[in-house]
Amino acid sequence: MTSVQTVIAADPEASCDADLAAGPWVFDLTPGYGPGASERDTLPEPVVRPDQLPAAYQRMDEAELHARIRAAKETLGDRLVVLGHFYQRDEVVQHADFVGDSFQLANAALTRPDAEAIVFCGVHFMAETADILSGPDQHVVLPNLAAGCSMADMADEESVEAAWEELTDLLGTEPDADGRQPVVPVTYMNSSAALKAFCGRHGGIVCTSSNAATVLEWAFERGQRVLFFPDQHLGRNTAKAMGIGLDRMPMWDPARFLGGNSEQALQDAAVILWHGFCSVHRRFSVAQIERARREHPGVKVVVHPECPMPVVDAADAAGSTDFIQKFVAASSPGDVIAIGTEVNLVNRLAAEHPDRTIFCLDPVICPCSTMYRIHPGYLAWVLDGLVAGEVRNEIVVDAGVAAEARVALERMLAALPR
Structure with a gap:
């Protein structure tokens, strides 16, 4: 299998940013998320930047880095568990003990209670979740502290608290005759620990892309409305599939009073959507689906529910990364499948199923800017540190x-996917 990174290095112009061919340490001390899909997103301030990766690790070739990683893992044995997100580059995933989405990986860490160190090859909110769920004597490590998440950064604690104050001033805090609160907060896993805590203390819940429908049902049993953040697209697509009209899903812009809505619109709302999105999944378009259908008659199109609603509507199926993997596994030899999600996962699925034609809907190679910041150099550096x-x-x-x-x-854990 030729990895995405190898393809980019061989032909930088095939990607959305030629700088993707460089080592991510080049961007550690510069503003922004770095090259890739999140490049144009606004980085919140203030931002504490980590020190750059030591020069010795920047200069090492891939063979030496992989050898050091394997040697450190062998030395540390059961004292270590390495988690790799689906969207990680292949050069990192090959060293993971578990590969999955953010919550699958946090759960995987729970199966290794004797591991002294959990090295999470993902982004910051994932490592936070692992720390929350891990034991008190376990250390959670993020190989590159610059690996954040632009979507998670689109809903900060101060803005959500301000929105909550405006909503409760308007809608009150008293339950209705059925005991349902005026509004229940729901945060996507792709959010900070502070926002998960906000939901915990306000009667809310966390959701994943797998159980979002179950979570919304849970919330509607307890509330008249839902404040859903930070991803507008997952909230809209999930609520629409449940039969909720778009006219009852106003958007909340945190920069405007009442989120830019009338009082009546908020009173009539079922789901109040935060103005956030995933830069990777926002790249997919209906035009790409139409092109895939023209060029590959009979193609099956599956996309992630973080994609915009018109894209989800035009696809044959939509679901979480786990759903997409199962969709591909359930297909038949000879099938042609176009996938709308992060290119590293698509590339890996294509390699795992060589008897099918599998490709990314986006013809431009544009990985997640922040996932891209995890590189074998960082992994080798933190593992060498643990050995020492x-x-x-x-x-x-x-x-x-x-x-x-x-x-x-824990409320999320109990909300099993349909």
């Missing part, structure tokens, strides 16, 4: 925040 008895880039969630966030996460 030094925990580098540890992620520690405040105990009070963790306790409230755990409440919302």
